[in-house]
Amino acid sequence: MSSYLKQLIALVWMLGSVMVLAEELPSASRWDLSLKPYKYDLQGDLVRAIDDYRTAVNQTGIQPSRDRQLRAETDRLRQLLDSRGYYQAQITPAFDDDRDKPRYRIVLGNRFRIAAIELQGEPLPEDDRWQSLEVGDPLSAAQVLAQQARLRARLLAQNCFYQLDVRHEVVLNDDTQSADITFLISASMPSTFGDVEFEGADSVNDEFLSRVTGLRKDRCYQRADIDSAVISLFDTGLFQQVRPTFARDSQGRVPVTFNLVTRKSRTVNASLGWKSEQGFGVGAGWQHRNLFSRAQSLSLQSQVQAEEQSLSAQIVIPSFFDRRNRLTWRNELQHQSAVAPEYVRYQSTATLERKASNDDYFEYGIGYDQVHQVTDDGWELYQQLRFPARYRFDSVTDPFNPTDGWRWSARVEPVFDIRRDFSPFFNVGTGIQLFLSLDDSLTLASRARTDALVIGGALDSTLANVPASELFNAGGSSSIRGYPYQSIRSGRFDSDGVELGGVTRTLLINELRLQFNESWGAVAFFDAGQVGPTIDLTGGNEWFRGYGGGIRYYTRFAPIRLDVAFPLDARESDDRFQIYVSLGQAF
Incomplete structure (x- = not known):
């Protein structure tokens, strides 16, 4: 060997x-x-x-x-x-x-603190909005890097440089346990946008795509505008892939080409499922994403449950006169008998949504409702003209499984009873959701919401102007868990002895979410809320509380949740516990 x-x-x-x-x-x-x-x-x-x-x-x-x-x-x-x-x-x-x-x-000893912050180079920021660190703050490498990134983003937003470099130097003083921080700025090649072109989307109008991106020739070049354009193109729902390519030419312009891969313009879907509160059901739908070569979409959808059926048609027009606008016209026919009294409702609502910033949205519109409601004498007809308006703030990054950020919304909706001298009432509400990441696997989620119907007084309206479908109920997987679906009502009864919904509702929902690994997690929750027959600011309405826990199975799309809830203020008709199965987090 x-x-x-x-x-x-x-x-x-x-x-x-x-x-x-x-x-x-x-x-x-x-x-x-x-x-x-x-x-x-x-x-x-x-x-x-x-x-x-x-x-x-x-x-x-x-x-x-x-x-x-x-x-x-x-x-x-x-x-x-x-x-x-x-x-x-x-x-x-x-x-x-x-x-x-x-x-x-x-x-540990003494923690070093920031003694001075200095900027060197050109250009300098126009104001102090770039600054997040202050003299006297504890020294942290992560916060210094975050400050550097914030300064660079601010300079990019205020200037048109193709190349911008921001670095930092830290000088320590062991005697005073302090640090001097200097941010070094270097910029070159002021530029403007050149031609904007699109490849791979022959079925979509180029003028429409150009409006969607918001990029204009000879306008100040900013890299963030290209990123925003990519998001806007994805938001149309037409593309499964968007790749921008760009480079500065000898004339100081930056032409941009978007390489696009389109999705199928027509899709058909069908579903067979089970809702813990309504049993088995089936659904079917059809969608066309690009009706007239400008991303106008038409969606038809039907759902059939044992006690609730619906048929809807929706048209969405993105970039409606402005890339930040989205016009939605929705029509829905619904029949439900799960909550007394039984009713059939037709709704037609046109809503204009305007994206004011990455987190701020405004909505306003006009709608028509027609409700046929079962009474002792047969069917009673309500016809309503509605003017919904809403503001919402949303900084949550993952809408299906949020772990940080917060949401806030406020709405006001004047409703006029066409058949009863146009007597008006107002449907108003506000709510907030908070998500706090305690560590990599633990999230605290809280939700608070209150809604009310403003009736009477100078409005010259009464509850006779309000159909039962407009009143508030609670109970079930999306409100107060531990109680049957929509079983918490106002304590006010009609002539048949049927308990009616309330004119106010308040919900307080808290969850502690623990994720074990990529596939599994657990949740503990405590819910509380009330439904009242009048607007009572003294807290006199009866409160209901529920608690429990559940498991989560995380899919690529959204988590599947299974919750078991127990009522703390159980009534004689309430079961000892409720089981809920659904897709997505509770909020």
Whole structure:
């Protein structure tokens, strides 16, 4: 056997022995690291830094010596502490033979603070809106980088430079435990937009696409405008892929070409499902996404449940006279008998939505309602003219599984009773949703909402002008869990002894959402709310509370949720618990 072959066999044997004998490094815990003064969040970040190192080592299958492990983990702790401004922290590593694990004792010392912030270079920002850091703030690498990015974004928004570089320098002063920060600005090649072209979308009108992007030749070049144009093109619903290409030419212009891959213009869908509150049902629909080569869409949809059926047709016209506008005309015929009294309702509403910014939206419109409602004498007819108006703010990034951000909305809708001397009433409401990420896997979600019907007084209207379908109810998967669907009402009864809905409703919903991995999670929740026969600001209406928990299975589209809820203020007719199954989070 040749010496080369012998050496190869020996090397393979040695590597195999290491792989077999190597033991995985155990995960770290808070007990392995003492911090003085104690800071809970910082301790958790330090533990995760150690865990990240051990996970990487375990993947190699090689076990380092104790000294090497202590040095490597101490270096990582030092890097993290430096990034938080604890440059004078003292780290004492030791190996606990009894637990066969390293232990670290850390004395933080004084945290460095910002003593000065200076800008050098050109151009300088026009105002102070770029600044998020202040003199005296604790020094943090992440916040310095965020400030650098914010300064760059502000400069890009105020100027037309094709190239803009923003860097930073930090000078530490150990004697005063402080830092001087200098942001260095370098810009070149002022530019304007050139021609805007589209490839791969022959079925769509180029003039319409140009209006959608908002890009105009000879206008100040800003990279953010191209990103906004990509989002606007996706929002039309016509494209499954949008790729911009651009480069500055010798004349200082930046021509932009959008390479587009279109979706199928027509789709058919069908569904068979089960709603925990209404049982099994079927649905079918058809959609055309590009009726007249300008992304106008027509959608037809039908749903059939045991106690509720609906048929709808909707036309959407994007970029209606302006790229920020969207006109929607919706018609729906609905029959429901789940909540007394039974009714048939036809609605036709045209709404104009205007996107004022990335987070702000305004909606206003006009609508006509016709409601046939069952009474002792047969069917009673209501005809209404409506003028809905709404504002909403939405900073949530994932609408189906939000983990951070917040939403707020307010609406007012004057409604005129055509058959009863045009007597008006107002349907008003406001609500807020908050999402707070406590860590990578834990989210606190809260929702508060109140709605009211303003009737009588100077309006010269009464409850006789309001059909039962307009009144408020609660209970079920989307309001107060633990109580049957729409079973919480006002306590006011009609002549047949049927309890009616209320003119006010308040909902308070809280959830703690824990995600175990990419596929599974759990939720604990507490709901409360009230439905009242009058607007009562003293809190005299009866409140109902429910609590429970559930599991979530996360799909690519949205989580599937299964909740079990228990009523805290159960009535004689209420079951001991309710089960809810649906798609998407509760809010």
